[in-house]
Amino acid sequence: MGEKRETELRSGLEPALIAVTALILTLFSLTAWPAMADPCMAIPDKGPLPAYLTKGSNFSGPVVYVGDGDSLCVALGSGPEHWIEVRISDFYAPELREQGGGDAKRALEKIALGKKADCVSGKRSYDRIVAHCRISGTSIGDQMRAAGIREGGRGR
Missing domain, CATH: 1.20.5 (Single alpha-helices involved in coiled-coils or other helix-helix interfaces)
Structure with a gap:
């Protein structure tokens, strides 16, 4: 040629x-790539739960991270080693990859990110604490439902 x-x-x-x-x-x-690990590091993956998070303990601080529609990080101090990963106890959002999961995460970001959360700790769940949290006196779960977010995660 x-x-x-x-x-x-x-x-x-x-x-x-x-x-x-x-x-x-x-x-x-x-x-779709796997989600990055959450940055909340106050609760170790293994080992005892910090004493200040025993069941019924109160804690509060700004919400610095939202992982999905029913988990977030509350900062008790500066830096991720002082951030508590919380699984909201009164709302079960769809998983991120399920229908409505992205909407649930965006709603929780709008409701909670940067705002002070007042929480009461419940049981441990892996490297997080299940807790009932309020923002401006109203339950986060109630605020999610009021925003029209449907429940449907693994907990229901």
């Missing part, structure tokens, strides 16, 4: 190669 013909073939393939590459990158960017 002549040099001119090879150049014509290459120049004809370039737009197709660019289009295929763009398609692959687009599909790659739409792929």
